[in-house]
Amino acid sequence: MIEVEGLTKQYRNVRAVEDLTFSVKPGVVTGFLGPNGAGKSTTMRMIVGLDTPTAGQARINGKRYRDLNRPITEVGALLDAKAVHPNRSAASHLKWIAQANGISTKRVDEVLGIVGLSDVAGKKAGGFSLGMGQRLGLAGALLGDPGVLILDEPVNGLDPEGIRWVRGLMQSLAREGRTVLVSSHLLSEMAQTAENLVVIGRGKLIADTTVNQFIRDNSGTSVIVRSPHLVEFGQALRDEGVAFDTGVDDDGRERLVIPERSSDEIGALAYSVGVRLDELSEKRASLEEAFFQMTEGAVQYHGTEETAAAKGAR
Structure with missing residues (x-):
């Protein structure tokens, strides 16, 4: 379990994280979301002791990271997949980590197999693609068979098959009772992967x-x-004071769109007035739409939709 309490980080005149409190429970994948510059990476670095908080603390299974006896066996982290010596092979990179932490080098072969890099174990990491580098970073996070995983953008650079594989891996690890905290900008993917969410903006909990x-x-x-x-049926809705919009679906069929009502309510009304319905369905907004709605005021960097070339053409 990860517990963050009053976590704050000040860099001179910039407060990257402010009084952040949340917990990440085992058994489910928890998504860590926020706009660019929200403080996600800084928070993750403080959890694993790479940055020192200005105030507050983060605990893993009740202890600060620096107080863990063998951290690699309790916490696996992927924060920067490029933090690998380019002239080391994938196997050599993992072997020196294993040997430095008293882990059998047999575990290296196991995790290379888990992440699909067995065939390139002897290849230098400097020649890896971005996606292969991500897989090697995941192998490093899994090396100590930890109960807590902290992953920063683990699907960055992966193809659709790789993204699907990482999704399944994280969910299977959570089902084993592990604690999984993962950040991602792919909101559609996070909607399929995570059960819980921690959302921050400008360093504050949203x-x-x-x-x-x-x-x-x-x-x-x-x-x-x-x-x-x-x-x-439109007249029946008006008689009941129910607002609606008219339109057509992707197949050109006419339909009514009734906001802020349940299908049970609308279905009951149709039954009461004797109108046959060919379709009665609910449409919910996507995680992406909800995210933008919630974080609209917490975005640090804004762009404009109109390009400079378009302006010059006017």
């Missing part, structure tokens, strides 16, 4: 909740209705 609850709290739900009697 949300600490489940994925489903975060979406419900920060976006609306619409009911989609198709029927051969849309005119009649």
